[in-house]
Amino acid sequence: MTLLKIAGFAILGAFIALAIAVGVTMASLPGFNELKSSPNGQMVRVRAADGSVLVALGPSYGEWLPYGAIPKNMVDAMVAVEDRRYYMHPGIDPIGMARGTYRAFINRGQGRRIEGASTITQQLARNIFLTSAYDFGRKAREILLALAMERKFTKQQILELYLNRVYFGGGSYGIDGASRKFFGHSASELSLAESAIIAGLVKAPSHYSPTADAQAAIGRAGVVLGLMVETGYISPSQAAAADPADVRLAPATAQNSVRYFTDWALAQLDALVDERSAPIDVWTTLDTGMQRAADAAIRGNTPDGAQGALVALDRDGGVKAMVGGKDYVSSIYNRATQAVRQPGSAFKLFVYLTALENGMKPSDGVVDQPVTIGGWSPRNSSGRFSGQMDLRTAFAFSINTVAAQIGQKVGFQAVADMARRFGISTPINVHPSMVLGSSDVRLIDMTRAFASVAARGVAVEPYGILKVTTPDGVILYEHQADNSRVLVAPYVADEMTDLLQTAVNTGTGRAAQIGRPVAGKTGTTTANKDGWFLGFSSGITTGVWMGRDDARAIPGLQGGRAPAQAFAAFMGPATSKRPVENFQTEVVLPDWQLEPDAEAYYGDPGSEGSGGGDYASDPIGGLIDGQGNPAGPPQGQGYPDGPPIAPPPPQGQPRDPQGRDPQGRDYGRDFQRDQDGARGQPQPLDQRWLDGVLGRDGPRR
Numbered sequence: 246m247t248l249l250k251i252a253g254f255a256i257l258g259a260f261i262a263l264a265i266a267v268g269v270t271m272a273s274l275p276g277f278n279e280l281k282s283s284p285n286g287q288m289v290r291v292r293a294a295d296g297s298v299l300v301a302l303g304p305s306y307g308e309w310l311p312y313g314a315i316p317k318n319m320v321d322a323m324v325a326v327e328d329r330r331y332y333m334h335p336g337i338d339p340i341g342m343a344r345g346t347y348r349a350f351i352n353r354g355q356g357r358r359i360e361g362a363s364t365i366t367q368q369l370a371r372n373i374f375l376t377s378a379y380d381f382g383r384k385a386r387e388i389l390l391a392l393a394m395e396r397k398f399t400k401q402q403i404l405e406l407y408l409n410r411v412y413f414g415g416g417s418y419g420i421d422g423a424s425r426k427f428f429g430h431s432a433s434e435l436s437l438a439e440s441a442i443i444a445g446l447v448k449a450p451s452h453y454s455p456t457a458d459a460q461a462a463i464g465r466a467g468v469v470l471g472l473m474v475e476t477g478y479i480s481p482s483q484a485a486a487a488d489p490a491d492v493r494l495a496p497a498t499a500q501n502s503v504r505y506f507t508d509w510a511l512a513q514l515d516a517l518v519d520e521r522s523a524p525i526d527v528w529t530t531l532d533t534g535m536q537r538a539a540d541a542a543i544r545g546n547t548p549d550g551a552q553g554a555l556v557a558l559d560r561d562g563g564v565k566a567m568v569g570g571k572d573y574v575s576s577i578y579n580r581a582t583q584a585v586r587q588p589g590s591a592f593k594l595f596v597y598l599t600a601l602e603n604g605m606k607p608s609d610g611v612v613d614q615p616v617t618i619g620g621w622s623p624r625n626s627s628g629r630f631s632g633q634m635d636l637r638t639a640f641a642f643s644i645n646t647v648a649a650q651i652g653q654k655v656g657f658q659a660v661a662d663m664a665r666r667f668g669i670s671t672p673i674n675v676h677p678s679m680v681l682g683s684s685d686v687r688l689i690d691m692t693r694a695f696a697s698v699a700a701r702g703v704a705v706e707p708y709g710i711l712k713v714t715t716p717d718g719v720i721l722y723e724h725q726a727d728n729s730r731v732l733v734a735p736y737v738a739d740e741m742t743d744l745l746q747t748a749v750n751t752g753t754g755r756a757a758q759i760g761r762p763v764a765g766k767t768g769t770t771t772a773n774k775d776g777w778f779l780g781f782s783s784g785i786t787t788g789v790w791m792g793r794d795d796a797r798a799i800p801g802l803q804g805g806r807a808p809a810q811a812f813a814a815f816m817g818p819a820t821s822k823r824p825v826e827n828f829q830t831e832v833v834l835p836d837w838q839l840e841p842d843a844e845a846y847y848g849d850p851g852s853e854g855s856g857g858g859d860y861a862s863d864p865i866g867g868l869i870d871g872q873g874n875p876a877g878p879p880q881g882q883g884y885p886d887g888p889p890i891a892p893p894p895p896q897g898q899p900r901d902p903q904g905r906d907p908q909g910r911d912y913g914r915d916f917q918r919d920q921d922g923a924r925g926q927p928q929p930l931d932q933r934w935l936d937g938v939l940g941r942d943g944p945r946r
Contacts, residue, residue, distance in 0.1 A: 270393035277402055280373065281309060281409070288524040289514075291507050293531045294565075294711070300507050307421030310432055312405040318437045319420060320404060321478035322444035326469045328365040329476050331404075336366045336395035337388055366391040368447075369407045413443060414450030414457075427455050429495030437479070437487040441466040455494055463489045502540045505569030505579045506531055510709035517722045518713050525721065528711045530563035538818045539566035543789075546811035547571055551799050553791045553807075554580035555815060556692045560784040561726050562705040565819070578794070585671050585685035586792060589804065590643045590753075591768030591777045592682030594694060595664040597640055597648075597744060599655045601737045602663070607637040607744055611647045618677040623649045640744040641752030643767070645681055652680035666732050667694035668704070682768060691779055692788030698745070699764070699781040701829070702738035704730040735829075743830040745780065754778065756809035759817045761825045767804030774798050778808035783820040787812055 288303045324331045330338050341364065363371070370390035375383055394403060413423035423443050424432040435443070445465035446453050455462035466489035473479045479487075510529055518525070539555045547553035557566040569579030578584070601607075613631045616623065623645040630646065639647035652660055660680060661673040669691070673684045689707055696705040706727065713722040745764035748754045753767045757780055765780020775792040776799075789808040793799060 266389055267392045267396060270389055271397045274390075274393055274397055277398060277406075280406055287520075287522050289511070289527060290524070291511065291527045291529060293529060293533045293536075295533065296528070297533060299503050299529070299531065299533075302511070303416070304418050305416050305422045305426065306409070306418045307423075307425050308431065309409050309419070310405075310421055312401045314433050315405070315408055315420065316433065316435045316440060318479075319408065319432065319435050319440040319443065322437075322440045322469050322473055323404075323408065323447075324365070325472040325476045325478055326444050327368070327447060329472070331365055332400060334364060336364065336391035336393075338364050363387070364391060365407050366394055366403055368411070369403060370394060372410055372412075373406075411447060412450055413446045414454045425495075427494055428492070436492075437470075437483065438466065438489045438492050441469040441473070441487065442489055442492060445469045455492075459494070502543075502568045502570075502573055503531070503533075503536055504573045504577070505581065506536070506564065506567040506709065508577070509567065509569075509579060509582050510564075513710060514713070517710060520713075520715075520721055524716050526714045526716060528714065529709050530559065530565060530711055531567075531709070532565045532819075535566040535815075535819045536568075538815050539568045542811040542814035543568045544571055546807045546814060547791050548799055548802055548807055551791050551793050551802065552576075552580055553789070553811065554584070554688050555787065555789050555811065556581045556689050556707075557785055557787040557815065557819060558692055558696045558705065558707055560696070560700060560705075560786075562693070562696065562707050563711070564707055564709045565785065566815070567709075580790065580794075581688045583687070584790075584794075585687055586775050586790065586796075587684070587770045588682040588686050588691055588777055589768035589770040589775060590645075590648075590682060591691060591766050591779055591804065592664070592684070592686070593640065593643065593648050593680065594698070594741070594745075594766055594779075595667065595669075596651050596655075596660050596680045597636070598667075598698075598733060598737065598741055599660050599663045600636070600651045601740045602733055603655050603659075605636060605651075607635065607640075607740055609636045610634070611636055611639050611650065613639065613644050613646050616646050616649055616653075618649060618653050621649075621677045623678070623681065637744055637747050641747045643748075643753050648680045649677060652677060664694070667697055668706075669694065682770065688788050688790045691777070692786055695745075695765070695779045695781055695788065696786035697732055698738050698741050699784075699786050700738075701735040702731055702733040703728055704732050705786075739829040742828050746828055746830075749780065753805045754780065754809055756805055757812045757816075759813050759820065761820065762828055763816070764828060765809075765812070767809060769802070769804045772798040773800065773802040776802040776804045776806065776808045778804050778812045780812060780816075782816055783823040783826045785816065785819055785823075787816055787819070789815075 288301065288305060290301045291299045293299050328338065328341075330340065367387050367390075370387050371383075374390055375387060398406075409419040409421070412418050413420070413426075415423075415426050417423045417426045419432075420435070420443055421432040423446065424430060424435055424439070427442070428435075428439055432443075442455060442462055442465075445462065445468065448465070451457065453462050453465045470479070470484040470487060470489075474481055474484050506529070511527065514527065535557060539557060543553040543555055552570050553568070554570065555566065555568045556564065559565050567579075567581050569581045569583075570576050610633060612633055613625070615630060625645050631644070634644070634647075636647075638644075657675040657677060657679055661675050664673055664684075669684075669686055671685050671687060671690070673679065676683065693705055693707050696707075697703065699705075704727075708724055710722070711724050712720055714720050742764050745766055746762065748767070749757050749763045749765050754763075754765050757763055757765050757778055759782065761782055763780055763782040765778060768777030768779075769775070774796050775790065777788070777790050779786075779788040781787070789811045791799075791802060791808050791811070
């Protein structure tokens, strides 16, 4: 009798101690609303400039559904499969615990965990407050928390918390996140079969995921439907009608080119904000329409077997589009920001900027002649030297010997310093050949340099994040523009723009024309391993690179071909909604038409091998020989009487079948006419001719 009394007092004391512990725990629990607003893990939503979500990273919770908005089938399916006595127990299920303990005893020594002993309340307590460590201490705390939660919250509140927070695989937490990921719609629209699939995921999300193993998911959903019949939630006929095999899954989100941009932008996030746990929205500069155009331009113009990259910057440095390769799924390597390749003649931007800053003018005379510097003798691709010309002509047709002489005159170290000043972050050698682009550079750095020229010498810093906010709009970070750093005087940048515009209108970059003023430069490396085009128009600066990752030669790859065509294919739609902007300086025609270097190309636009669309179809004949090679005067003679071919007609103006513009002027080749309109001698292609073509009184000085 004494032992019974002792046992009774011990049990009573244990219950009192348990009650006190439960009471203390209950008092320390957060409130219901606080638990609703504190999901585990940080979710990062990356948004485009228009606010649309580009990608969501980290745990995805979808929308929080109050208990009344959760379909009854979803609640019933979860209770039937996870905790059939949920509405009867006080937070722990003695029957389930006894069954689990018995199974553990039967399977002892096999290293298997106790299964089926945790109630929905216990799972929620573990999900919110505890880790997944498996030991008796954690289990005891789980039981205590479950009992306290049942005292503090209603059954409906516990189910609401559970269904909105439990993990369903694929980074999705809560039934709405799972429904949107697997079925493409809100959880408020879940059917019976879809509810069964989601309820079946809790046991093993990775194993039963419908996107990982559809048959396993269907089989598990069948088990859930059977349990719902067994517990009386649905009838056998309802279970038979709900066939999980008929459920249509949402297509997987394509890992398209936008991920090149988000990977690059998010790498800067840690330096901008300190928030590491709460959900955040990252608002970026990316324009989704421009991104689609960039993707199409690279995919449509990059040669077979090659890769391509594109970066487009707004006038303040905001990245409007970025493509790091033809396919993100097959290669996440970002060639726009990570790859270092030789830029070829595109590097002449820094050579000529240095020359202009040192007092040279676009109209200054230079000589295309043999030159040897420290044992290095550059040559032009034509194999000839054209003699006297002006600086503008040398740049427009990318004359290598002139670039070498300029480098020798201003100093190769000065050219390297200019490149660093404009944002080139990779090592730059100071060998004489550096003027032809023998140092490796990044596409984004080169694009930044051209953007700084477009900004009239003010430094442009590429950036991708406009602001970072909390989901309720509190600003954690906001980008501040810095226009304080001037790289060169405005007149130097204007003169450089003059040269760049001439290169597009009459030189090696003609394929980049888009019907409005464009300034740019081509670049082609030895043996056609790399092709570049960089330029700007209407406030957008775009750089394009193409080549192979293994740096092998690509037959026919030249900056004036595929890269320039990709530039035009992108910039056309990218600038279509922007006003036409004229540059500070007007283009001036070179002294004479020279044979372009290896960056220009010939052939009938659209014909096989020409790439289509380039102006160089030899409208008068004689410029191309029978084998398609450039024809010209004997070596060393040049074209003393002016060029044999005129530049293309003004961009955007139509021509009639006779080659006239609406005012009756001839293009392709101009001819003077007598009073009867008959053609006479070819018209001299001088400044007066250019003024007439451009419809102006005279060149802007």
